[in-house]
Amino acid sequence: MTLHPTDLDPAPVLGDRMDAVLRRQRDRESSARTYARSFPVVPVRAHGMTIEGADGRRYLDCLSGAGTLALGHNHPVVVEAIRRTLDSGAPLHVLDLATPEKDEFTEALFATLPPAFADHARVHFCGPAGTDAVEAALKLMQTATGRRGLLAFTGAYHGMTAGALAATGSVAVKEPVAGIAADVTRLPYPYSYRCPFGVGGEWGAELSAAYTERLLDDPSGGVVPPAAMILEAVQGEGGAVAAPDSWLRQMRRITAERGIPLIVDEVQTGVGRTGAFWAVEHSGVIPDAMVLSKAIGGSLPLAVVVYHEDYDGWRPGAHTGTFRGNTLAMAAGTATLRYVARERLAERAAAVGALMAARLDGLRGELPAIGDVRGRGLMIGVELVDPEGEPDSCGARPPAPRKAAEVRAACLDRGLIVELGGRHDSTVRLLPPLIITDEQAETVLDRLADAIAEVTAARLTGPRA
Numbered sequence: 374m375t376l377h378p379t380d381l382d383p384a385p386v387l388g389d390r391m392d393a394v395l396r397r398q399r400d401r402e403s404s405a406r407t408y409a410r411s412f413p414v415v416p417v418r419a420h421g422m423t424i425e426g427a428d429g430r431r432y433l434d435c436l437s438g439a440g441t442l443a444l445g446h447n448h449p450v451v452v453e454a455i456r457r458t459l460d461s462g463a464p465l466h467v468l469d470l471a472t473p474e475k476d477e478f479t480e481a482l483f484a485t486l487p488p489a490f491a492d493h494a495r496v497h498f499c500g501p502a503g504t505d506a507v508e509a510a511l512k513l514m515q516t517a518t519g520r521r522g523l524l525a526f527t528g529a530y531h532g533m534t535a536g537a538l539a540a541t542g543s544v545a546v547k548e549p550v551a552g553i554a555a556d557v558t559r560l561p562y563p564y565s566y567r568c569p570f571g572v573g574g575e576w577g578a579e580l581s582a583a584y585t586e587r588l589l590d591d592p593s594g595g596v597v598p599p600a601a602m603i604l605e606a607v608q609g610e611g612g613a614v615a616a617p618d619s620w621l622r623q624m625r626r627i628t629a630e631r632g633i634p635l636i637v638d639e640v641q642t643g644v645g646r647t648g649a650f651w652a653v654e655h656s657g658v659i660p661d662a663m664v665l666s667k668a669i670g671g672s673l674p675l676a677v678v679v680y681h682e683d684y685d686g687w688r689p690g691a692h693t694g695t696f697r698g699n700t701l702a703m704a705a706g707t708a709t710l711r712y713v714a715r716e717r718l719a720e721r722a723a724a725v726g727a728l729m730a731a732r733l734d735g736l737r738g739e740l741p742a743i744g745d746v747r748g749r750g751l752m753i754g755v756e757l758v759d760p761e762g763e764p765d766s767c768g769a770r771p772p773a774p775r776k777a778a779e780v781r782a783a784c785l786d787r788g789l790i791v792e793l794g795g796r797h798d799s800t801v802r803l804l805p806p807l808i809i810t811d812e813q814a815e816t817v818l819d820r821l822a823d824a825i826a827e828v829t830a831a832r833l834t835g836p837r838a
Contacts, residue, residue: 391415391427408436411781412790419446422806422813424790435791435805435817440609440641440752443668443718444709445806451671454708455701467698469498478703481710482669485650486679490659495685500694501674501702503640503666504532507603509692510662510678511536514601514634516691517684522599524585524633526562527569528796530610531603531638531664540603542611558596560585562604564614566745566756566769567796573767575617582623589631601634601661606652609641612795613747613754613802618656625658634661634684640676641752644668645713645807648723648750655749671705718807722750725814729753729803732818740822742829744770753803756795757825772799776828783824789817 394415402409415427422445424432437445444451463474475498483491497513499506515521525531525540532538538547539554542562547553561569563578570580588594606621608614628635637660642652644667649655651663661684666676674696713719730753734746744758757777758770774797781801784791794802805817 394427408792411792412785414785414790421445421448422809430788432785432788432790433805433813433817433820435789435803437804437806438672439667439792440646440804441667441670442672443644443646443713443807444671445808446672448709448712448808450708450712451705454671454704455673458701458704463700465700466696467700468695469693469697472698472700472703474700474703474707475698478707478710481707482665482677482679485644485710485714486663487651487654487659490663490679490681493682494679495682496677496679497687497692498697499676499678499692501670501676501696501699502532503638503664503676504534504537505694506640506664506666506676506678507531507537507540507638508534510603510636510664510680511540511601512692513662513678513680513684513687514636517686518600518632518634520598520600522556522558522597524558524560524596524599524602526560526604526608528562528564528608528611528614529603529605529638530608531605532640558588558599560588562608562611562614563616563620566747566767567765568767571766575619578617578620582620582627585624586627589627589633598631599633601636602628603636603638603664605638605642606655607642607647607749607752609752609802609804610794612756612800613749613752614795615647615747615749615752621653621656621658625656625660636660636662636664638664640664640666641804644710645719645722646750646752646804648719648726650714650719652749668709669706670699670702671707671709673699673702673705675699675702675706713807719750722807725809725811726750726753729814729818733821736822736825740825740829742773742776742825744772748803751803751805751807751809754795755801755803755821757799757801772797774799777801779828780821780824783827784820787820787824789820789824791821 395413416424417427418425422433424434499509527542529542531540539557561581563581565573568577570577637653639651643665662680664678669675730746737743741760742757745756748754757773759773762771764770777793777799792802794800
């Protein structure tokens with residue numbers, strides 16, 4: 374893809390200075406930095422799906438800001454919206470005051486929501502990250518119900534602040550924080566390949582629903598009536614694990630019958646990524662609240678919680694924050710939401726994602742290290758396994774996290790940026806922008822398949838050179 378330097382033209386960073394930039398980052402930033410460890414790249418320009426590094430190398434970006442860049446880097450409609458707002462003299466920071474930009478964004482957002490939800494919805498603008506929107510949703514439901522507990526799922530990821538971290542499934546990030554999940558009841562998420570019940574398929578999902586219902590109704594089950602249930606229709610950081618639509622409908626029925634508000638976290642699944650504008654639309658579920666961030670800001674920080682008006686029991690200032698009025702993000706978000714809807718990019722994501730997943734699934738015979746291919750739309754996971762390992766009761770081979778890390782590095786060598794997730798970080802995740810072309814999709818798959826083949830061959834013949 375042709376790069377347009379005028380879209381992003383910082384002071385040039387010479388290739389021979391790249392190592393110095395990376396070294397200073399290592400020396401000065403906290404040890405909690407993540408993506409910088411996996412991708413020793415200094416980006417200086419980006420357009421569409423392509424990133425150019427300081428060394429002149431170009432990469433196809435299949436991470437897309439962890440799903441933030443629905444339209445890729447520096448899309449013309451986003452850049453134009455930002456420039457137009459800057460040129461207009463609009464205030465860039467106004468706390469939560471009413472502005473034309475906020476009004477336009479709210480109109481554009483509500484136009485994308487399921488009508489049955491939008492007709493009775495309120496929106497709260499949060500701090501500029503999805504994790505704060507999760508905190509707001511939890512606080513909202515605690516206020517409305519007068520309860521404290523929370524129902525959350527294995528494999529979940531909801532953020533890194535206290536409440537969101539409590540709802541998150543990963544043990545590693547929670548272990549150092551004492552008492553973080555005291556009020557959370559963990560429920561089994563349907564994960565066919567590594568089924569928590571050891572059966573897989575539709576039966577595993579049915580058991581998950583049955584377990585949830587019986588646990589909540591058991592007077593000796595230990596679960597105090599909770600303030601809410603929170604779930605992802607497709608678990609992103611959890612390894613692109615998509616819940617069956619029938620299971621989601623069961624969760625809606627179970628919560629509705631027991632007066633438990635249902636919160637759906639659409640931070641990564643929203644704005645067309647799964648093949649519908651919002652992932653809940655596949656199942657027809659109408660939640661009580663939706664948590665939205667990432668792509669809604671058109672690449673700039675923005676997060677909201679949208680919820681049924683019946684839960685709007687907050688007092689003024691009940692959940693606030695200095696940076697809730699990001700005018701540029703609202704303008705960029707409005708342009709993105711309208712473009713995705715107008716160009717039918719959700720349908721495009723469904724079609725391209727299905728083709729990519731089918732080709733990857735077809736490689737399993739040729740590349741036995743591919744244990745499972747799953748996801749929805751342009752949210753795809755390729756779980757890598759030890760093909761020589763003993764299968765479990767569902768036929769799943771042992772995860773191969775070291776192999777996955779080597780594949781990620783081999784992809785980078787080939788000019789492809791992918792990230793890992795899922796159990797043991799053994800799943801290669803593909804989150805390309807919705808504007809990916811057919812040619813780019815084929816190139817991504819070629820490079821990924823070649824990387825897996827190389828790593829597999831190296832494992833058979835000895836260490837990589």
